[in-house]
Amino acid sequence: MSSEANTSSIQQRVYFEMNNIKKSFGDLQVLNDISISVQEGDVLSIIGPSGSGKSTLLRIATMLETMDYGDMSYMGEKAVSVVDGKSVYAKPARLKEIKKNFGLVFQNFNLFPHYTVLKNITDAPISVQKRDKTEVEAEAMELLRKMGLEDKADAYPSQLSGGQQQRVAIARALALKPNVLFFDEPTSALDPELTGEVLKVIKSLAEQHMTMVIVTHEMNFAKNISDRVVFMDKGVVALSGSPEEVFGSDNERMREFLGKVSH
Amino acid sequence: MSFQVMLQQLSSGMLNTMGIFFLTLLFSLPLGLLIAFGRMSKNKIISGFISVIISILRGTPLMLQLMVWYFFPFYLFGWSISGWRFPAVIVGFSINYAAYFAEIYRSGIEAIPKGQYEAGQILGYSKVQSFFKIILPQVIKIILPSITNEVITLVKDTSLAFSITYIEMFTLAKQIAASETSMMPFVISAVFYYIFNAIVAFVMGRLEKKMSYYS
Ligand SMILES: Nc1ncnc2c1ncn2[C@@H]1O[C@H](COP(=O)(O)OP(=O)(O)OP(=O)(O)O)[C@@H](O)[C@H]1O
């Protein structure tokens, strides 16, 4: 068997997939027939103008919001299926299991202000996953070390800069060992001089083949780190493909969007 | 009557006053949380009903409420109310204060950003875990100053139990003052309430300080 045949026969597994998603808020149709999928170890960036529905898409993917129509699965397991033309969510017990597959990093961190940095990271593994405390704490310290925050374990979130808080939030998400990690504009709430430290952490996760879906306004970052890019506009996927394909496209809406963000 | 004897006689009233105080807190603090949940219920009938109850409890004198609690078993059902005096005091105080605490809890709960609930949900906490581990501790910090105000009011309000002649500090002081034609019992009870409140303020201040470990 040639090595070429060998590589092509290793099928990358689809970790996350959503198809034909529709969502309206009242009369406002925010998502109109959106489909995306992410394969094992891939980074998918979602870009697009404000109000195009990117956050709504992530909120549906992470089940903070329900969809009106469509199906969705993690690791091949259906969280939502279309039955008789209607979307049906899996039973609560099953959904609870499926939810263990993903994590979400919020734009404004949403750390727990009354917990120390260490407890922010360890509490869910200990009290939700019922894992051993010493083991979890050791892992958390290792995560903090990777984030360059080992000296902040006993600090409270309010004592940290935005960039540090976001790195703690990433560590908190990673501590649960998700298969897919979603980010909603992880650097948008940060001062420009602090975005770099957070992007660096995400980049190193990409190098370790963490499967990620990242909504971002950082075009250079998206171009450099992504395996695939989706350009959303007015609730539809206007373009998708490799970074070269999407950023090099002469699609009019894309060119117009790039013109706006680069200024 | 010597000062010593007066103090001795008043001391049983002091104990009763402290009994009302602590039992009221014991029952009204958790009950207030339950009422707050009812008030915030998505079910319009439940939340409407609870908000009417709260407004009645807050909009009528506590003294009147105590009388109603004390006398209603007799007037409504013709039951004997002997032995019901103390329970009626505790029920009346607890329910009245629970109504005030409920509104305080509600304001605190509504002040917690939605993102805290969402973070809890994403991390896999159950609703109950989210509430008790993430939301409530933050709520307590926010509402502690308002709770302190209510608790200090409660110390003084205990004297309203006199309205159904429950023998607390103030009732006793009045009786002794009348029989002895002396101001002394009032002075002693004033000092007692003042010291009691100073202790309460001190303890609540310590609690607030304890909660200030984060901002
Ligand atoms: N809960 C909601 N109720 C009503 N309308 C909503 C709700 N959430 C979002 N919308 C609307 O849906 C549209 C898409 O919002 P969304 O937040 O998904 O956009 P976005 O692409 O994330 O934008 P941005 O880049 O500004 O974050 C907007 O018009 C927004 O006002």
Ligand SMILES: [Mg+2]
């Ligand atoms: Mg958004």
